[in-house]
Amino acid sequence: MTKRETHPYTGTVKKLLWRSALAFAGTQAAVIGGLVATDAVKKSQRKKRTGFPRPGTYTSSVSDAVTTVYTYGADLYDAMIDEIDKAERHVFIQSYIWKDDETGRRFKDALGRAAERGVDVFVSYDGFANLVVRPRFYRFHPSVHVLRSPIFRPGIIFANPRSTGLDHRKILVVDDRVGFVGGYNIGAPYATEWRDTHLRIEGRSVWELRHAFISFWNNTRTSRHPELPDPGAGFWEPRLRSVSNAPAGMVFPIRGVYLAAINRATSHIFITTAYFIPDGQILDALTAASRRGVDVRVLVPEESNHVLSDWLSRGFYSELLDAGVTILLYENAMVHAKTATIDGKWTTVGTANIDRLSLSGNYEINMELYDDKLAADMERIFEVDSGNSRVLTPEEWQRRNVVARFAELVLVPLRPLL
Structure with missing residues (x-):
């Protein structure tokens, strides 16, 4: 066989790979379509939700x-x-x-x-x-x-x-x-x-x-x-400063600020975010903190306004729960806050969610603040919000059905997009 000759099986392998990719894409599209349709039906039957606790000012x-x-x-x-x-x-x-x-x-x-x-x-x-x-x-x-x-x-x-x-x-x-x-x-x-x-x-x-x-x-x-x-x-x-993502200049410091704060934690990490699709480093930092004894709690909407984001987020729950992270599902309203407070000293409030779009895609701004009194206030707010949330237990998560597990697996390749 000369250098330019093609192995007889090469064309067949390429066809199989191409067909497999198309089949997987079709499966993804079907799963997404099913999720969106089901969510639309649920929202059409849902009454307007206004009865959530107000943490105060x-x-x-x-x-x-x-x-x-x-x-x-x-x-x-x-x-x-x-x-x-x-x-x-x-x-x-x-x-x-x-x-x-x-x-x-x-x-x-x-x-x-x-x-x-x-x-x-x-x-x-x-x-x-x-x-x-x-x-x-x-x-x-x-x-x-x-x-x-x-x-x-x-x-x-x-x-x-x-x-x-x-x-x-x-x-x-x-x-x-x-x-x-x-x-x-x-x-x-x-x-x-x-x-x-x-x-x-x-x-x-x-x-x-x-x-x-x-x-x-x-x-x-x-x-x-x-x-x-x-x-x-x-x-x-330095106790009160803004941190801004600017895609035009390829400047994305908010992610680094989160990582530095999480890695410093020795007592507790309370995070509230509307859309939680962490990259590998942030996920590893949170699970490592939990394993070293830090009380890590992540509060997210049980059902957000973006069903695809919810399902992508659920793909991380097994690893978080295995590491001892507490997952709080906010009920009866959309929680859209983007906040975190750590060790009673550090706080961030801003526009960035913990997902790729916010941390390495969009124009965002968060305030980073070092103050015990403000951190204590943020902890009180987190406590009120936690009272309107239910804890997702490892036992409940293990009981989810096969269809849900399949949907989570099929959606994994979409994580870098959101």
């Missing part, structure tokens, strides 16, 4: 900043709109989802009033996340500067992370005096039906949020958008 001081943690959307929105109405110089607002409903219009009207009295207003939102919103809703007051992240990013065809990241941040900065950041999007359902967490900062550390907004604006604006000045902070405060 907590205020403390971190260095010279006053921080407030909000856990109920209606309270948060009132505070945000009140600050917009008091704005004198500028308002920066960035939201992943901004619904055309009563709540969305309240914010839009408040920004219009601010612009009317001469305040410089800058708005940024994600075009893809708001495809279902009528475009005319985003016609703000003529003086408002609006930056929409593109609906379609050509880089997605080539899987280029520099140009595929969604704008998943949620930021409000008013007059460099007060800032807000966290998991809440803008919309009526989030005001009363979802459990989420947002952080308010008052004082010079608002610069952390201002810088994040301005950096995003200046790096993504077009020639018709004004450039914003971005002065340095003029101070150093």
Whole structure:
């Protein structure tokens, strides 16, 4: 047989591999279709869920900043709109989802009033996340500067992370005096039906949020958008700082911050996340912490608004439970918070979930805070949320049926995508 001749079985093997790949893809599609259809039926039969416990609002001081943690959307929105109405110089607002409903219009009207009295207003939102919103809703007051992240990013065809990241941040900065950041999007359902967490900062550390907004604006604006000045902070405060993912620069520090905190833990790790699809390092860090005696608890929605994410998350439960990690399933409402507190000292509140899209895909921002009082407040919030959750036991998990196990296995290759 010459060098250029092909082994007689090569063509047959290639055909078998190709057919196997197609068959597996078809099986995946069938499983996903079945899950989505079943979830749609369940949601259509489900009554509106609003009866979850409200952990409350907590205020403390971190260095010279006053921080407030909000856990109920209606309270948060009132505070945000009140600050917009008091704005004198500028308002920066960035939201992943901004619904055309009563709540969305309240914010839009408040920004219009601010612009009317001469305040410089800058708005940024994600075009893809708001495809279902009528475009005319985003016609703000003529003086408002609006930056929409593109609906379609050509880089997605080539899987280029520099140009595929969604704008998943949620930021409000008013007059460099007060800032807000966290998991809440803008919309009526989030005001009363979802459990989420947002952080308010008052004082010079608002610069952390201002810088994040301005950096995003200046790096993504077009020639018709004004450039914003971005002065340095003029101070150093390691106890309260922002950590921002910026795909265009291939900068993804939030993941590293989580890993460093988890690896330092000696007492307890309390994590709340809407979508939990950890990569290998984070999974290993959590299981290693549990095996060395750390009380590791992960609180996730029993049923989120994304059924595929739920099933991908379940694929990690066996390894977590085997390592002694406590899995808490939040009931009767969607928990959308992205928070963690460790050893009564370290806390993070922000926009990033523990999944690939957040940790190495989208534009995200988390605050990292070192303060005993704030950590104690976050532990109280976690305790209230735990009271509305059920513990998934190893025995219950082992009793799941064969169909569920098969679905988990088939979906494993999709983990890197979400």
